Amino acid sequence: MRGIITVIGMDKIGIIARVSNLLAECKINILDISQTIMGEYFTMIMMVDMEKMEFSLEEVKARLDKLGEELGVSIKLQHEDIFRSMHRI
Amino acid sequence: MFNPYEIMETIHMLEEEKLDIRTITMGISLLDCAHGDTRILRKNIYDKICNYARDLVKVADEIQLKYDIPIINKRIAVTPIAMIGGAGTEEDYVSIARTLDEAAKEIGVDFIGGFSALVHKGHTDNDRKLIASIPEALASTERVCSSVNVATTKAGINMDAVAEIGRVIKKTAELTADRDGIGCSKLVVFANVPEDNPFMAGAFHGPGEGECVINVGISGPGTVKAALEKVKGKPFDEVAETVKKTAFKITRMGQLVAREAARMLGVPFGIVDLSLAPTPAVGDSVAHILEEMGLECCGTHGTTAALALLNDAVKKGGVMASSHVGGLSGAFIPVSEDAGMINAVEKGALSLEKLEAMTCVCSVGLDMIAVPGDTPAETISAIIADEVAIGVINNKTTAVRLIPAPGKDVGDEVVYGGLFGRAPVMKINPYSSKDFIDRGGRIPAPMQSLKN
Numbered sequence: 297m298r299g300i301i302t303v304i305g306m307d308k309i310g311i312i313a314r315v316s317n318l319l320a321e322c323k324i325n326i327l328d329i330s331q332t333i334m335g336e337y338f339t340m341i342m343m344v345d346m347e348k349m350e351f352s353l354e355e356v357k358a359r360l361d362k363l364g365e366e367l368g369v370s371i372k373l374q375h376e377d378i379f380r381s382m383h384r385i
Numbered sequence: 386m387f388n389p390y391e392i393m394e395t396i397h398m399l400e401e402e403k404l405d406i407r408t409i410t411m412g413i414s415l416l417d418c419a420h421g422d423t424r425i426l427r428k429n430i431y432d433k434i435c436n437y438a439r440d441l442v443k444v445a446d447e448i449q450l451k452y453d454i455p456i457i458n459k460r461i462a463v464t465p466i467a468m469i470g471g472a473g474t475e476e477d478y479v480s481i482a483r484t485l486d487e488a489a490k491e492i493g494v495d496f497i498g499g500f501s502a503l504v505h506k507g508h509t510d511n512d513r514k515l516i517a518s519i520p521e522a523l524a525s526t527e528r529v530c531s532s533v534n535v536a537t538t539k540a541g542i543n544m545d546a547v548a549e550i551g552r553v554i555k556k557t558a559e560l561t562a563d564r565d566g567i568g569c570s571k572l573v574v575f576a577n578v579p580e581d582n583p584f585m586a587g588a589f590h591g592p593g594e595g596e597c598v599i600n601v602g603i604s605g606p607g608t609v610k611a612a613l614e615k616v617k618g619k620p621f622d623e624v625a626e627t628v629k630k631t632a633f634k635i636t637r638m639g640q641l642v643a644r645e646a647a648r649m650l651g652v653p654f655g656i657v658d659l660s661l662a663p664t665p666a667v668g669d670s671v672a673h674i675l676e677e678m679g680l681e682c683c684g685t686h687g688t689t690a691a692l693a694l695l696n697d698a699v700k701k702g703g704v705m706a707s708s709h710v711g712g713l714s715g716a717f718i719p720v721s722e723d724a725g726m727i728n729a730v731e732k733g734a735l736s737l738e739k740l741e742a743m744t745c746v747c748s749v750g751l752d753m754i755a756v757p758g759d760t761p762a763e764t765i766s767a768i769i770a771d772e773v774a775i776g777v778i779n780n781k782t783t784a785v786r787l788i789p790a791p792g793k794d795v796g797d798e799v800v801y802g803g804l805f806g807r808a809p810v811m812k813i814n815p816y817s818s819k820d821f822i823d824r825g826g827r828i829p830a831p832m833q834s835l836k837n
Binding site (some may be wrong): 299302317325330332334336339341353354357373374375376377378379380381382 | 389450505570634
């Protein structure tokens with residue numbers, strides 16, 4: 297399963313590092329990463345490969361939520377198919 | 386890789402604009418449950434529903450987790466109970482409704498539809514008993530929904546059934562008077578009822594359907610309104626294009642969820658219902674879309690045209706996004722469940738007559754409308770007759786869900802909370818329709834040519 301992780305919030309030092317670290321702990325591989333400022337918000341989008349993921353999706357999402365709270369940003373993980381179905385014919 | 390704007394657009398729809406899957410509804414055929422002994426029939430029904438729908442809620446939760454799409458309701462639709470009721474009594478039908486309620490609670494769905502009868506041309510004995518049992522059935526259950534089809538374009542209007550259902554609605558309100566007549570919110574009267582509608586209260590699993598099926602209803606008024614905010618003041622061509630594109634995206638999401646749910650449950654995918662279904666929450670209103678097009682308040686002159694454009698564009702955008710479209714597929718305009726509609730009624734901008742006109746160009750009819758508690762049964766029947774006539778002549782589905790609010794009058798309101806919201810009691814025409822309704826019989830099927 298491939299997923300899309302989006303991190304949205306105020307920019308600060310170490311967001312990418314902390315998120316990447318957590319993903320490595322969960323054995324989630326980052327395939328692509330892009331970062332931009334949209335309006336006043338820092339927006340990071342990652343495409344990840346979750347084939348070798350060592351925890352359940354529920355557990356990983358709970359950990360991402362917790363990290364998001366610590367960093368003061370919103371972190372979402374969604375299966376890529378929702379974006380594919382909406383934006384590709 | 387997707388571009389960041391596409392990804393952010395989707396996230397924005399889900400987070401800010403309240404896009405959600407309104408319902409995943411599993412249709413289950415109960416035809417093989419029929420039995421002359423009501424106790425055995427009830428056991429058959431209970432066992433079959435629990436067996437087929439055991440994993441429905443779990444699967445919906447998993448899909449919600451995987452895609453981060455809110456799935457608001459999980460529901461069951463079954464074969465119209467009048468078709469399998471056997472030779473029981475009125476009390477037996479009430480007991481069947483209680484069994485449906487127990488099954489719904491056991492599997493954790495919020496509503497179960499199909500306490501229904503199709504009487505557009507005539508009644509069987511079973512139809513008669515089921516319809517007579519509706520008030521008690523709805524008063525003594527929590528999650529059971531009932532519907533009666535009283536007219537079709539091919540058969541005309543069964544005016545005996547229309548007269549009868551007016552009395553049934555009154556009695557249902559009386560038996561649930563302590564809860565503002567909430568029983569009536571679970572009872573819909575139809576013309577040209579679809580057999581695969583996933584939305585309550587009118588869902589049932591039609592006799593032409595297969596053994597078991599997954600149908601999905603989407604939502605998304607907030608998303609359409611947000612898209613229209615970006616084309617303020619532009620000509621209608623652009624408005625229609627914008628609605629189409631948005632409807633396409635919303636429906637693709639519905640299609641994805643429907644396919645996934647069908648795959649995980651090992652059940653065929655039926656249809657996606659292309660309806661804009663509002664909720665009482667701020668930012669989730671069909672009325673506000675119409676106002677975004679330039680109307681000061683929903684209900685004023687121009688409302689019917691705005692709704693016609695909206696309804697048509699949603700369908701045009703949606704049909705290409707899904708392999709099978711069905712159900713009601715049209716913008717819903719329930720009064721109590723739409724913050725903008727409630728506001729329009731309270732301001733005096735939206736009348737029952739205007740709502741009737743609006744139903745000529747969209748589904749699904751006079752929906753969740755509270756009328757004074759002392760409205761005569763014949764007047765309720767006459768309102769139903771008017772509405773089903775629109776459906777029959779125009780070859781479309783129309784429906785009526787009226788609440789004669791016990792002990793209340795114009796200026797009062799009924800409050801249900803949750804998805805049902807609150808409804809201001811609306812003014813009705815004070816003149817009698819009694820002699821008209823008392824005639825009974827059938828209004829013949831209409832011409833299908835010379836359509837002026």
